[in-house]
Amino acid sequence: xxxxxxxxxxxxxxxxxxxxxxxxxxxxxxxxxxxxxxxxxxxxxxxxxxxxxxxxxxxxxxxxxxxxxxxxxxxxxxxxxxxxxxxxxxxxxxxxxxxxxxxxxxxxxxxxxxxxxxxxxxxxxxxxxxxxxxxxxx
Amino acid sequence: xxxxxxxxxxxxxxxxxxxxxxxxxxxxxxxxxxxxxxxxxxxxxxxxxxxxxxxxxxxxxxxxxxxxxxxxxxxxxxxxxxxxxxxxxxxxxxxxxxxxxxxxxxxxxxxxxxxxxxxxxxxxxxxxxxxxxxxxxx
DNA sequence: TATAATGTCTCTAGTCACTAGAGGTTCAAG
DNA sequence: CTTGAACCTCTAGTGACTAGAGACATTATA
Numbered sequence: 001x002x003x004x005x006x007x008x009x010x011x012x013x014x015x016x017x018x019x020x021x022x023x024x025x026x027x028x029x030x031x032x033x034x035x036x037x038x039x040x041x042x043x044x045x046x047x048x049x050x051x052x053x054x055x056x057x058x059x060x061x062x063x064x065x066x067x068x069x070x071x072x073x074x075x076x077x078x079x080x081x082x083x084x085x086x087x088x089x090x091x092x093x094x095x096x097x098x099x100x101x102x103x104x105x106x107x108x109x110x111x112x113x114x115x116x117x118x119x120x121x122x123x124x125x126x127x128x129x130x131x132x133x134x135x136x137x138x
Numbered sequence: 139x140x141x142x143x144x145x146x147x148x149x150x151x152x153x154x155x156x157x158x159x160x161x162x163x164x165x166x167x168x169x170x171x172x173x174x175x176x177x178x179x180x181x182x183x184x185x186x187x188x189x190x191x192x193x194x195x196x197x198x199x200x201x202x203x204x205x206x207x208x209x210x211x212x213x214x215x216x217x218x219x220x221x222x223x224x225x226x227x228x229x230x231x232x233x234x235x236x237x238x239x240x241x242x243x244x245x246x247x248x249x250x251x252x253x254x255x256x257x258x259x260x261x262x263x264x265x266x267x268x269x270x271x272x273x274x275x276x
Numbered sequence: 277t278a279t280a281a282t283g284t285c286t287c288t289a290g291t292c293a294c295t296a297g298a299g300g301t302t303c304a305a306g
Numbered sequence: 307c308t309t310g311a312a313c314c315t316c317t318a319g320t321g322a323c324t325a326g327a328g329a330c331a332t333t334a335t336a
Contacts, residue, residue, distance in 0.1 A: 003303090003313080004312085014294090015312090016295065016296085017293085017294065020295095034302095035301075035303070035314090036301080037314070038313085046267065049269070050266050053267075053269050056276050057240055057247075060293090067266065070257045074256065074258035075256060075258070076256065076257045077255075078251060078255050078256060078257045078262065078263065079253040081257065081262040082253030084262075089244040089248050092240050092244060095237055096234060096241060099237065102230050105195060106223060110220065110227050113216060113223070115216060116215075116217075117215075118216060119209060120212030121216070122208070124205075124219040124222075124223045125209050125219055129187070131187070138194050138195065141283075142283090143282095143283060153283090154323075157286095158323060171331080171332090173284085173285090173330075173331045173332075174285065174286095174330085175283085175331065176284085176285090198322090279335085280333100280334090280335085281333085281334080282332085283330100285330065287326100287327085287328095288326090288327090289325085294319105295319080296317105296318085296319075296320100297317090298317090299314100300315090301312100301315105302313065303312070303313080304311090306309090
């Protein structure tokens with residue numbers, strides 16, 4: 001049996017976050033000692049590792065909830081899991097696309113000013129004032 | 139003079155967001171009509187466009203505050219503006235790097251399951267349970 | 277000029293996924 | 307048995323908004 005602190009160390013999830021996941025229903029309510037402290041078994045450890053991994057990949061709490069429910073019902077179709085994963089992939093790709101545009105624009109803006117001048121002539125400030133100076137839409 | 143709604147339409151910034159920017163100190167407090175409604179002039183429009191543009195590029199409210207202060211003091215060195223812009227660029231690049239890793243992993247995981255099977259054999263769920271199945275660190 | 281429709285006002289609370297802190301209790305080591 | 311670390315619950319804060327209630331102002335039409 002692990003205390004919440006031991007679980008925290010093994011999974012690299014902070015203690016308050018573990019309690020938060022319990023409150024959100026991602027973790028079952030833990031067993032308690034006589035003095036009301038949480039104790040976890042192997043199940044708890046595995047569940048939390050699953051959550052941690054999914055969060056690292058950017059899945060939302062809601063998505064993880066759904067994935068856990070599927071995991072608890074191994075006989076159901078995994079169609080939903082596939083959908084959640086590809087939605088997440090689409091989301092990541094959309095974010096990357098946006099960031100690529102921003103990166104180009106920011107690199108251009110940043111390069112236009114060497115920081116030696118005075119605010120009045122600053123290309124960074126001018127670019128932000130006048131969208132027309134931008135090369136791409138964003 | 140523009141009402142808050144007209145300003146909103148011209149800048150594509152929602153009305154409550156404009157009020158929020160005022161509260162945060164990004165916009166000066168607007169003039170008011172006898173009936174206490176906000177009225178904006180050309181200055182207000184330009185300032186809000188600046189903010190909008192900067193937000194689109196991902197600058198934080200704090201960063202924008204600093205940029206506006208520089209703009210109001212055209213004689214100061216624009217060193218700080220350069221720094222803020224390059225910090226933002228670094229941030230965007232870091233995010234992209236992370237997303238690239240996630241994209242690879244998610245694509246692999248998602249491809250491993252066609253959604254036809256049953257949750258028990260689902261590669262999506264298996265991958266999340268077992269970090270060892272991953273090809274990259276994340 | 278009266279009325280109706282739309283716009284605006286302030287204020288509070290909610291979003292997401294935590295994080296921080298206060299004030300108190302329990303546990304494990306020595 | 308004492309000490310100190312770990313644990314408990316509860317509330318509030320983060321960033322950048324968004325939503326909604328209930329009241330007042332402005333504008334367009336009859």
